[in-house]
Amino acid sequence: MKKTISILLALMLLFALVACGGGTKQPDPTPTSTGQGGEGGDKLPAQVQAIVDRGTLRVGVKVDVPGFGFQNPDTGEMEGIEIDIARELAKRLLGDETKISTTGVTAQTRGPLLDNNEVDMIIATFTITEERKQSFNFTEPYYTDAIGFLVKKDSGIETMQDLDGKTIGVAQSATTKDAIIEKAKELGISVSFSEYASYPEINAALASGRIDAFSVDKSILLGYINDTTKILEEGFKPQEYGIATKFDNKDLAAYVNDFVAEIKADGTMDAILAKWGLK
Structure with missing residues (x-):
């Protein structure tokens, strides 16, 4: 009888050890994002x-x-x-x-x-x-820049007031034209416009004398200046890109x-x- 009880106790102890030890489940790995461009594994929109x-x-x-x-x-x-x-x-x-x-x-x-x-x-x-x-x-x-004017050095144009009665070349669908109209009213001067599809076309019009000034943001004008032209010192209406x-x-x-x-x-x-x- 004692032998039977001892065997039963041993079996119970063995089952308990297996249940508590050998069958322990390891924690599941935490999912992470592998998408490029995400910071810290964040999912991208x-x-x-x-x-x-x-x-x-x-x-x-x-x-x-x-x-x-x-x-x-x-x-x-x-x-x-x-x-x-x-x-x-x-x-x-x-x-x-x-x-x-x-x-x-x-x-x-x-x-x-x-x-x-x-x-x-x-x-x-x-x-x-x-x-x-x-x-x-x-x-x-x-980037932020002001609208400016590129003119010929021998044009006699030194300030925006000198643009009175002149023709200004601007890009089609740009904000430049409306800004100049507003500024011209403020200065009490009258100007006319010729609109072009590209900046090289406006620059060519200035070189040939078809317009008196090429107007767009000053930093853009820097790319078109040469020995015969200059950018007026005055700028107005800051433009934010x-x-x-x-x-x-x-x-x-x-x-x-x-x-x-x-x-x-x-x-x-x-x-x-x-x-x-x-x-």
């Missing part, structure tokens, strides 16, 4: 993830604005502040600054390209206005806005501006 999945950032840029977005005629390569911004975004989102596809835009075509989903965003001296905010998302400004995204793409807009804030805070934007001789 669907609109941003779509760019990651595609593997290419599609950007609308200027091709005729030296210093901002310009196709180098010698190399065929795109260069400028806004090209470098696009490359920095591609590096942070896709891990490779070369993973960008650029499309040349003008003031007339940049909106339709966004609306038709042909580009993910526009980085093309796109001035932020309240009216435009009704149609597109804009980031906080990455922002990255634009399609109005419906709110998540992408928020992501890109955070990116702009980051490159301004960490010194990257200052380095890009210094590289191209601006501040």
